[in-house]
Amino acid sequence: MIRLKGVTKYFFPGTANQVKALDNINLHIRPGDFVTVIGSNGAGKSTLLNTVAGVIEVDEGRIELNGKDVTDQPEYRRAGSIGYIDQNPLASTAADMTVEENLAMAFMRGKRRGLSRAVTRSRVTAFKNTLTQIGMGLENRLKVPVGTLSGGQRQALALAMATVVQPKLLLLDEHTAALDPKAARLIMDITDRLIRTNNLTTLMVTHNMEQALRYGNRLVMMHRGKIILDIGPKEKQCLSVPDLVKKFTQSSGDVFDDDRVLLAQAE
Amino acid sequence: MTLENVLINALEQGFIYAFMAMGVLLTFIMLGFPDLTVEGTFPFGAAVTATAVVSGISPIYAVILGSLAGGIAGAATGLMHTKLKINNILAGILTTSALYTVMLRLMGRPNTPLLAYDNVYGQVLGWIGISQDQLTAVQNHIAIILTLSAVVLVTRLLMGWLLATDLGLAIRATGNNERMIRNLGVNTDNTKLIALVISNCLVALSGALACQVQGFADVGMGIGVLVAAVASVIIGESLFGKRSVGWLLTGVILGSIFYRGVLALALRLGLPAHDFKLITAVLVLGALSIPLLKRKKRKNGVLNGGTVPRWHRTVLNLLDNKADGRDVAR
Ligand SMILES: Nc1ncnc2c1ncn2[C@@H]1O[C@H](COP(=O)(O)OP(=O)(O)O)[C@@H](O)[C@H]1O
Ligand SMILES: [Mg+2]
Numbered sequence: 001m002i003r004l005k006g007v008t009k010y011f012f013p014g015t016a017n018q019v020k021a022l023d024n025i026n027l028h029i030r031p032g033d034f035v036t037v038i039g040s041n042g043a044g045k046s047t048l049l050n051t052v053a054g055v056i057e058v059d060e061g062r063i064e065l066n067g068k069d070v071t072d073q074p075e076y077r078r079a080g081s082i083g084y085i086d087q088n089p090l091a092s093t094a095a096d097m098t099v100e101e102n103l104a105m106a107f108m109r110g111k112r113r114g115l116s117r118a119v120t121r122s123r124v125t126a127f128k129n130t131l132t133q134i135g136m137g138l139e140n141r142l143k144v145p146v147g148t149l150s151g152g153q154r155q156a157l158a159l160a161m162a163t164v165v166q167p168k169l170l171l172l173d174e175h176t177a178a179l180d181p182k183a184a185r186l187i188m189d190i191t192d193r194l195i196r197t198n199n200l201t202t203l204m205v206t207h208n209m210e211q212a213l214r215y216g217n218r219l220v221m222m223h224r225g226k227i228i229l230d231i232g233p234k235e236k237q238c239l240s241v242p243d244l245v246k247k248f249t250q251s252s253g254d255v256f257d258d259d260r261v262l263l264a265q266a267e
Numbered sequence: 268m269t270l271e272n273v274l275i276n277a278l279e280q281g282f283i284y285a286f287m288a289m290g291v292l293l294t295f296i297m298l299g300f301p302d303l304t305v306e307g308t309f310p311f312g313a314a315v316t317a318t319a320v321v322s323g324i325s326p327i328y329a330v331i332l333g334s335l336a337g338g339i340a341g342a343a344t345g346l347m348h349t350k351l352k353i354n355n356i357l358a359g360i361l362t363t364s365a366l367y368t369v370m371l372r373l374m375g376r377p378n379t380p381l382l383a384y385d386n387v388y389g390q391v392l393g394w395i396g397i398s399q400d401q402l403t404a405v406q407n408h409i410a411i412i413l414t415l416s417a418v419v420l421v422t423r424l425l426m427g428w429l430l431a432t433d434l435g436l437a438i439r440a441t442g443n444n445e446r447m448i449r450n451l452g453v454n455t456d457n458t459k460l461i462a463l464v465i466s467n468c469l470v471a472l473s474g475a476l477a478c479q480v481q482g483f484a485d486v487g488m489g490i491g492v493l494v495a496a497v498a499s500v501i502i503g504e505s506l507f508g509k510r511s512v513g514w515l516l517t518g519v520i521l522g523s524i525f526y527r528g529v530l531a532l533a534l535r536l537g538l539p540a541h542d543f544k545l546i547t548a549v550l551v552l553g554a555l556s557i558p559l560l561k562r563k564k565r566k567n568g569v570l571n572g573g574t575v576p577r578w579h580r581t582v583l584n585l586l587d588n589k590a591d592g593r594d595v596a597r
Contacts, residue, residue, distance in 0.1 A: 053450065055446075055450075074454075075449050075450060076449050076452050076453055076454045076455075077452075079449075079450055079451055079452030079453075080452055084450050090444075091444070091446060091447065092447055092450075093444070093447065094439075094440045094443040094444040094447055094448070095443060095444070096439070096443045097436070097439060097440065097443060101436055104433070104436060105433075105436050105437065105440055105448065105451055106451055108433050108451070108452075109451050109452050110451070110452035111452070113432075113433035113434045113436075113437050113453065114432070114433055114434060115429070115432045115433075115434055116432060116433060117431060117432060118431055118432055118433045118435070118436045119431070161451075
């Protein structure tokens, strides 16, 4: 499905501020995999997703999508097969446009956009179906500008946009992190349900260890640009948060330094 | 000037500049692209039209030619910005500067008088069997206004249709959330280019129609037209627009008429015409700085929430040096 081989990414290469954000990443995601990604701040999780989506170019290595080398493909060419939701609710939707217009844009994901009407009756039926599946009542607010929705509603819309046309790969970058706990839980439940009913291949970054263990069939842990743990379904099931922290310390020789992760543990 | 003349002036000038206002709405507000090309495109549209008329081309085709020429200027700015990564403002300035030479070469001098030639309004009257000479001055103005209003109406409907298509949505999203629409598979270089071409076609159409009314084209006729268009758009947006794209389009047309009406009225009240540009600048500055000041307050934690209007976002982004909306990583 998707394969990363020796992917390396530098920021500010050749300067005193050089950062090796990704360090020889090898990862193979099979169709139907739901991989959770966890790691301390600055581990390179977002950079990993951005390279897969084509938002940023890699310096070394190659990325294959369905056996096809897409390393040099710009983001807009990969978009047809990849859905992407960012942690910032403002990032994945267009605030000045209405709910139905946002969905209409997502409906054309990766297709040629021409001069046919964007919001047609038949499309609206499809939008309503998707929104009903999400279950937050957005199907009754199709003509509302997205800027007037709450953060949780906007992420729910982003989920609807990512799935209104089935993507081959869904990338979620801490997409519940900016929400209040209640909204976060709701969005996470919806996400899990959507992924399972549509059998979506997913790469989900989370800062919540519990979440990382509860959802998905595979867990990847990153540290300083490297993948230090890759845990399959069997082992993942019997793992607890303290086990995971221990494993992190063993593999990285470091203390897990992300306050948010520790706080999330305490919740 | 009589009140009747004020009304005629407001409608005639308002309609002529309405195309430009719609063009500026498209780039400045919807695309978030402060396109300074328009100061050059406006006289360029007039210069091409005038040259075409003088060389014997029928006025209606000359006007169309002038409008299309504006589109080429828009494409030049767009290509500079998207392919050569030139800052959007600088790209517009470069095109405007180049256009100045092109216009002088084209006309052979800074000014082309057209009074000796048929104009497009006379041509339209001719289609229904009326000669401009049969009409009084006022009747002629009314004929011009009716012709213009029909073209404005058609343009308004076309723009409304365009902005509701898949392509139109992609253009609007490019200005609203470029990262998102790129993520949905749109090459935003193309949407920017298309919007700039359409916008500058509209601006040049204003220039072409203006030279047909006033009977000459001049390389200097673009000075200050941008700030006037901006004023029309702000008036239109705050008085009529905001609710939807349709209202916004209609709003800027009404805003253009309103703005020209205010100028005509000021002229009637005895204000000298050369004061207008300063007054307009102060008005625009005032309208723009209100939300800026509000935002400053919010930064200090006094005000919370509230949205900055679309229009001002372009200006704010400029101040934040993010006019491109491009990510740091790219
Ligand atoms: N656009 C960027 N420009 C420069 N440095 C960046 C950029 N994005 C990320 N980095 C750096 O790369 C490293 C990895 O960042 P990131 O992938 O965002 O981490 P994570 O998402 O795991 O917290 C960090 O050191 C960060 O400072
Ligand atoms: Mg991150």
